[in-house]
Amino acid sequence: MNREEARFILQAYRPDTEDAHDPQFAEALALARQDPVLAQWFANEQAMDAAFAAKLRARPIPADLKPELLLARSTIARRAGWRRPLWLAAAASILLLLALGGWRLRSVRTEVQLGDYRLAMTRAALDKTEHVEAYGMDASELKQWLTEHRGHPDFVLPPKLAEHDVLGCKIVEWRGHRVTLLCLKFDGGHVDIFVAAVADMPDFKLGPTPQYAVVGGLTTATWQHEGKVYHLAGNFSAERLKALL
Amino acid sequence: MDYEQAVALYHEDLHRFALSLARNPDDARDLTQEAYCRLLTKSGQVRDQTKVKSWLFTTLYRVFLGWKRHEQRFPHIELSGVENEIAMLTPETVEKMDSAVVMAALSQIDEHHRTPLVLFYLRSLSYREISGLLDIPTGTVMSRLSRAKAALRASLTARDPAADATNVIPLPPQRPPFSKSS
Numbered sequence: 001m002n003r004e005e006a007r008f009i010l011q012a013y014r015p016d017t018e019d020a021h022d023p024q025f026a027e028a029l030a031l032a033r034q035d036p037v038l039a040q041w042f043a044n045e046q047a048m049d050a051a052f053a054a055k056l057r058a059r060p061i062p063a064d065l066k067p068e069l070l071l072a073r074s075t076i077a078r079r080a081g082w083r084r085p086l087w088l089a090a091a092a093s094i095l096l097l098l099a100l101g102g103w104r105l106r107s108v109r110t111e112v113q114l115g116d117y118r119l120a121m122t123r124a125a126l127d128k129t130e131h132v133e134a135y136g137m138d139a140s141e142l143k144q145w146l147t148e149h150r151g152h153p154d155f156v157l158p159p160k161l162a163e164h165d166v167l168g169c170k171i172v173e174w175r176g177h178r179v180t181l182l183c184l185k186f187d188g189g190h191v192d193i194f195v196a197a198v199a200d201m202p203d204f205k206l207g208p209t210p211q212y213a214v215v216g217g218l219t220t221a222t223w224q225h226e227g228k229v230y231h232l233a234g235n236f237s238a239e240r241l242k243a244l245l
Numbered sequence: 246m247d248y249e250q251a252v253a254l255y256h257e258d259l260h261r262f263a264l265s266l267a268r269n270p271d272d273a274r275d276l277t278q279e280a281y282c283r284l285l286t287k288s289g290q291v292r293d294q295t296k297v298k299s300w301l302f303t304t305l306y307r308v309f310l311g312w313k314r315h316e317q318r319f320p321h322i323e324l325s326g327v328e329n330e331i332a333m334l335t336p337e338t339v340e341k342m343d344s345a346v347v348m349a350a351l352s353q354i355d356e357h358h359r360t361p362l363v364l365f366y367l368r369s370l371s372y373r374e375i376s377g378l379l380d381i382p383t384g385t386v387m388s389r390l391s392r393a394k395a396a397l398r399a400s401l402t403a404r405d406p407a408a409d410a411t412n413v414i415p416l417p418p419q420r421p422p423f424s425k426s427s
Binding site: 008009011012014017018019022024044047048049050051052053054055056057058059061062065066068069070072073119126129216217 | 249
């Protein structure tokens with residue numbers, strides 16, 4: 001191995017990591033110990049790497065990222081059974097059955113389904129590539145489009161929400177059921193309202209009072225009204241969304 | 246390790262990795278959240294709990310590639326003309342630089358070279374894991390790393406008014422990956 005070959009290998013070396021035990025670095029490190037010119041270059045390279053790594057780590061992490069990630073767990077973690085041994089999950093299930101009866105399991109399943117729906121709709125709301133399929137329509141064109149695409153043209157929005165212009169719409173699917181997405185202009189940005197048939201989601205047990213949750217960084221509100229499930233999602237505070245409902 | 250630990254231990258480096266890929270904070274947040282959402286919904290795929298970290302990094306990278314395939318969400322900017330130059334920056338000069346300036350220079354490097362460089366600096370993954378994540382041989386990782394370092398330094402020298410523009414020495418031609426690990 002000559003000096004140039006050693007440099008090529010050593011430029012990839014990271015001290016205090018697994019690299020120290022990686023045999024591919026051993027020969028180059030040995031050469032650096034014997035060659036003062038190479039040793040000087042290597043010391044400078046390490047200092048440069050440390051300086052760049054520090055700059056990369058100096059970028060602030062959004063303070064609300066961690067709470068958001070932990071909140072995501074509350075919506076879907078029960079389904080995941082994360083890191084829980086199978087026997088423990090089975091034992092817990094039996095205990096639940098004995099202690100609480102089947103109604104409790106149904107309640108958990110309902111909660112998981114609603115969380116799953118919220119998450120799926122949040123993903124649709126965050127989809128910036130094909131956020132809507134049709135746009136620039138007036139009210140009658142919108143209803144016609146929704147009828148033709150087997151959406152929900154008979155939606156009824158809360159009065160304050162209905163004051164905002166519809167930017168566009170599309171049909172998304174959840175577990176084989178069609179859900180209408182309406183994108184409304186709001187406060188310099190937009191909010192998305194998802195409309196689905198209660199008959200397609202009979203287990204949700206929602207009422208007319210919106211249930212609020214933060215999912216994937218978006219504030220959401222979900223409620224039921226006249227045979228429809230409504231789910232509002234936007235990158236706004238809960239207070240701002242409440243003002244719309 | 247449970248989900249909370251996975252969030253506490255890895256979310257910062259994952260976000261940094263995501264930011265280096267997406268090059269804007271909103272998409273970086275989305276990518277990080279998507280990786281953790283998949284951990285919750287597909288945790289069954291992570292049979293070896295010691296692999297949670299590399300699974301998260303790999304998943305985030307795959308999500309990024311998937312998004313990229315469908316959109317112009319992450320415009321691709323090739324950095325040309327600097328690959329074979331290495332600037333005479335010193336560690337002290339870098340230390341004095343604003344991290345935003347360094348990140349901006351980093352974001353100018355094309356993704357194929359930027360990704361291994363960021364993973365190198367984050368030190369979260371071994372070369373075997375980086376190689377698996379990028380689906381390229383370890384030697385190729387090192388080649389790309391070498392060129393990325395040169396590109397980053399050249400870019401920062403160009404930005405640094407104090408740097409002497411004549412203090413640029415040519416790099417040797419790009420090497421093929423060495424055979425041991427390929």
